[in-house]
Amino acid sequence: MEGLIFSPTDFVAVFNQTVGSAYPLVVIEGEVSNFRIAKGRWVYFDIKDEYSSLRVFGTVFQLKHAIEDGMLVRLNARPELHPQYNFSLQMVDIVPSGEGNIKKSFDILFAKLTLEGLFDPSRKRSLPYPPSKIGLITSNEAAAYGDFIKVLTARWPLMGIDLANVRVQGNQAAAEIIAALHYFNLKPEPVEVIVIIRGGGSAEDLLAFQDEHLTRAIAESRIPTLVAIGHERDESLAELAADLRASTPSNAAELIAPARGEVLENYKERLLRCSTVISSLVSTRYADLRESDQSLRASFKQLILIERRDLRRISELLAAFNPKAILTRGYALVRSGDSLVRSAKQMKTGDEIKLTFHDGERQASVIG
Amino acid sequence: MATKEKTYTELKNELDELLDWFESSDVDVDEALKKYDEAAKLITELEKKLADAELVVKKLAKKA
Numbered sequence: 001m002e003g004l005i006f007s008p009t010d011f012v013a014v015f016n017q018t019v020g021s022a023y024p025l026v027v028i029e030g031e032v033s034n035f036r037i038a039k040g041r042w043v044y045f046d047i048k049d050e051y052s053s054l055r056v057f058g059t060v061f062q063l064k065h066a067i068e069d070g071m072l073v074r075l076n077a078r079p080e081l082h083p084q085y086n087f088s089l090q091m092v093d094i095v096p097s098g099e100g101n102i103k104k105s106f107d108i109l110f111a112k113l114t115l116e117g118l119f120d121p122s123r124k125r126s127l128p129y130p131p132s133k134i135g136l137i138t139s140n141e142a143a144a145y146g147d148f149i150k151v152l153t154a155r156w157p158l159m160g161i162d163l164a165n166v167r168v169q170g171n172q173a174a175a176e177i178i179a180a181l182h183y184f185n186l187k188p189e190p191v192e193v194i195v196i197i198r199g200g201g202s203a204e205d206l207l208a209f210q211d212e213h214l215t216r217a218i219a220e221s222r223i224p225t226l227v228a229i230g231h232e233r234d235e236s237l238a239e240l241a242a243d244l245r246a247s248t249p250s251n252a253a254e255l256i257a258p259a260r261g262e263v264l265e266n267y268k269e270r271l272l273r274c275s276t277v278i279s280s281l282v283s284t285r286y287a288d289l290r291e292s293d294q295s296l297r298a299s300f301k302q303l304i305l306i307e308r309r310d311l312r313r314i315s316e317l318l319a320a321f322n323p324k325a326i327l328t329r330g331y332a333l334v335r336s337g338d339s340l341v342r343s344a345k346q347m348k349t350g351d352e353i354k355l356t357f358h359d360g361e362r363q364a365s366v367i368g
Numbered sequence: 369m370a371t372k373e374k375t376y377t378e379l380k381n382e383l384d385e386l387l388d389w390f391e392s393s394d395v396d397v398d399e400a401l402k403k404y405d406e407a408a409k410l411i412t413e414l415e416k417k418l419a420d421a422e423l424v425v426k427k428l429a430k431k432a
Contacts, residue, residue: 304421318404333397340397
């Protein structure tokens with residue numbers, strides 16, 4: 001034998017060093033078999049094709065999609081030769097591969113999370129309309145961002161936007177979106193709605209939005225969420241967990257931002273309704289006033305009538321006291337000087353007297 | 369200084385006092401003649417006040 005002679009330990013060390021520097025991380029696409037979870041924590045399975053099979057080891061926390069035997073997956077792993085357990089791939093990340101498998105994974109997770117009540121309509125909160133400030137989670141390089149901002153500012157430019165610029169595709173996308181959700185939820189000055197948007201793409205492109213961790217983070221958000229992933233046909237788990245979903249990013253903008261024109265029109269209508277109410281109120285008050293006025297005048301007329309009757313009664317009474325009335329019956333008042341003569345004894349022959357009749361006076365002399 | 373015009377109630381009170389006087393037993397004829405004229409004048413004045421008030425109300429009703 002020629003060349004280097006290794007101890008098994010040395011060989012394991014050299015092998016791991018060599019492979020580790022050449023392929024620190026490998027992506028392998030293959031079919032899953034013998035998938036099992038031990039103690040609710042450790043994940044074991046084989047990834048194989050027609051001719052080869054490799055052992056994979058990982059933790060449950062790294063599983064973000066539903067995986068089962070027979071499923072074609074794309075595995076991100078570190079190759080490692082274990083001193084006792086031979087060669088295995090240390091799982092970093094695993095996603096279903098191909099539209100069929102992605103759909104299958106979706107169905108399994110959908111059933112599981114539905115059972116947990118994550119998508120329950122009773123969990124859905126209504127969004128403030130319009131919110132004064134939103135937290136927008138998307139990539140500012142994506143067309144979806146441009147569409148959303150364009151529609152939003154055209155409709156309701158008053159809305160404040162706090163952007164969390166994240167990747168919306170690839171291995172890191174889900175983790176970044178989750179971090180952004182936490183950021184908005186823990187912010188001292190909270191936003192009123194969190195909006196997550198992304199344009200359309202293939203099932204693989206949109207895989208981040210089928211991530212179980214992200215789905216749970218959306219469902220757990222204290223701040224109401226609106227998720228719009230730009231494909232109309234299929235729903236992502238992220239959208240299902242949101243309080244509100246929109247069919248496209250533009251549609252998301254329409255759902256949270258009222259059109260200025262509509263708002264103005266609405267104000268005009270309300271103003272019109274107010275003016276109708278006011279004029280009806282004024283008419284009623286005017287009618288009341290007229291009624292009061294009429295009633296007041298009637299009372300006043302009645303008062304005048306009563307007073308007139310009273311004056312008439314007093315006039316009649318006064319007529320009875322009129323000393324001149326007695327004179328009309330033939331009596332006359334006799335005065336001597338300025339004094340009234342009440343007795344014949346007060347007069348003597350030759351006295352000048354004044355006689356007052358009802359229609360005038362005469363001078364006279366007492367002759368006997 | 370112009371004397372303040374008497375109100376309807378004041379005039380009416382004066383008239384009532386005159387009537388009370390007439391209803392008392394000790395009535396002097398000369399005084400009666402004088403007070404009778406006063407009372408008649410008061411009645412005329414009161415009637416005029418009522419007519420004036422009626423006119424004011426009619427004018428207000430036209431404006432309303």
